[in-house]
Amino acid sequence: MDAMKHRLFYRPVNALIRGIFMLLLLNGAVLANERQSDPDGCLVCHALEGLQFIDKKGVLRIATIDKTDYFSSLHGSVPCTDCHQMKTYPHEVKEGLVDCSSECHVNEPSKGEKFSHKAVAKEFQKSTHGNGRIKDFAGGNRLEEDSEPDPSCRRCHSNTPYIIPSQMDKFKTEMKHADAECGKCHTGEVWMNQFGGHIMRRLVGSRWNKTDINKSCNQCHGDHERMAKVKIEDPATRQANNAPLVAGQGISDSKPQKDKRTMPATYRWVHSTESYERTLHGRFLVVGEQKSASCLDCHIHRGEGFNGHGILKDEDKQASTHPDNLGKTCGADGCHNYAKSSLTSGFAKTDVHDINQVKLPDIKAMIDPSKLGNVWHWSSIVLMLFVAGFGLASIYWLIVEYPKTKKTASNIIGDERFEEVMLGRKSKKAPPKAPPAPAAKAPPVTAAVATDEASKAEAHKPVATVEEAKTENTPKAVVDEKPVVKSPVDSTPPKEGEDG
């Protein structure tokens, strides 16, 4: 009876409450009043439009916070001072910097501990982008960050809307689903507050699909001029051997500099996004085929204590792109499973950043004589020899050989063999035209055409002789169907004409 009452009364009420909650959540303007009360009053000033100032370097900075954007963002329920620990006024720049690795306000629902990005921060620091850590993950300011080599957290994770517009429809259906299915048992507000967001996030799915992931990598790596300026740090372990991991990677691969600390980026590295776009992986993602591999699918170290930020250098033995680990990386679940097999070890050697597919570098750099010895020069020498030999032979042929040739058109090579093999002509000195057919073979009359008796009597006789002739020769053809014209007079068994 209680259950009945529950169904009849509480559920509609619950649904109504949740519906209102959902409406509030979906409407940014309403949200702006709801998510937090701005306890420190930051928005008193920062919500004003046109709040700008000129800093000590003389750069105009905009300090306005768009309320709607902020409150509908992922951190919209977090008061400003939880992250920006401002104590003084006028604000010190240092106080404004955010350390994403610090503990924060949210309780991780399953363990009830304070949530922290510390694990991610650790991993990020180990990665090839790890120098972003010196900025305390704040990235200083957008204006400066555009010219700095190492990305901070915010370079990829700006404070994005909690639900991005393209996922709004999905969010609505999942919200209904969560209400209907989870709400059957979990009726209280407590559960919904603690786990609701957690579960919704997983139902709605990742904010970025693989195409979006590649876009964020392309923000920096797609800018080839900027990448060309990057000095790649030479890992201490590789100081003794400065050569690039795979020799002959690119046309403008320059020799490693004498300074062992850094080396200039290779042409192959600079144009890595471009060469990726040429591969099937890149091409599938452009048309939205999500089964393909994004940048992160191959370049992230997967293992204990790694959360998807461990992009390591190829030379690093832990790196997913280290030659020893490629089989495992390519053979990840749902990708090329067979790459794990030792029999298919060749598969992992496929060049997925084939520099040959990329726009040619500066033509001057290519034929620069000071770099004599690169691939381009050697191949052009070979080609030139070939072309010269071909040209000389052609001239010789034109002057000496051509006048001797017969002027009738026939193939350069293979004609005689064709005549012999396909047409069955034995004698090479046979006249080019077919010998006049003997009278016995000439009439192509079939019984279908022959109507009057006289012509028919002539008709079946020569055919019969053909049959006879065939039985004498070694038969070479398999005949699928029986010959139609039989000669009852001759009574030659046609079966002998079949394959013997």
Next chain:
Amino acid sequence: MQAIDKLKAIPFVQKYRYGIILLSAMSFLGPLAFLPQLTGNSDLCGQLCMRRFYLYFPGMTFADLWTHISVAYIGVIAFMLIMLTTFFFGRIWCSFLCPVGGLAELGSRMLNDRWKIEFRSLPQVQIRYGYFGIYLVLMPMLGISACTLCNFITIPRLIEALSGEYRGVVYVLSSVGLVNLGLLFILGFFASKGRAYCQFLCPIGAADGLMNRFGARFGFTHHIRVAKERCTGCNVCARACMCGAIKMVDKVATVEQLSCMSCHDCVDVCDWNAIEWTTASRNKEPKRIKKGVEIFPEPTWASLNIMPTPMPQRNGIVGKVHVGRLVNGLIVSFVIAFVATTSAIHYFSL
């Protein structure tokens, strides 16, 4: 004038065929390429690829096969359609529609014969299926990409290069591109009738040929068939055949169904109506017997398959060995043995 006369001399069906090839080239290849662009592609690779999904990688599972199929699903559907039409009507994709083989053929036909190489007399079945077997099972294991010798890349890129797009120029100048360009010239433009690539290296053609031969076993399908009682052994069909599928055996034209493309070249040149793209005879019983002679309403229309020539008899030992059949058997057994062994090794090492 001579050129116009030559154009006029082309048989009607062949004019029609060349027209269709040109149309298909315009619709499949850049810079127009509007058929691939309907699917967001600018060439015949990616989701349109028909040549990769059936590759065998040692240790692969059905899930992997499914991944291969689902990422190139448009190509897979196209491949299945080609197979279906081949079963019923012969290889009309290869001869009438394929822009890649078609362009090579048209290029070759515009050249004078004295520049060309005659490939048609080579044992093409053995070469084709030998390469096909290696392509299917060995190259994936060695890590050689299926795209290495693919002319479905070369021709679109060549057209792109001619229309000024840098990607095409870059491809044609790269090492792989140069090799493919060489193949296109040697096995395409400078091959007699221009279909040597299709005969020797094209994996779709190889699969299609198998289906063609299978289809020709049935009487109701349209294939190139010969009425051997009409054949005078005059050779013109064998000379005209662009695939080298017609061989004169005992002065009767025989059509190798593994190689035949149903292009109608032979039909157009035969003066005796002895070769035709048609079904087998429907009336196999004589309709009338007049004065002891059976009269049939239709000629035989048999699809004949060339059997490889036996070795010349020496001391009565190897007289009955068919070298070609031996090679065919070796190819098939190699592929089967390879798949079986690698599967076994993979299974037991796990």
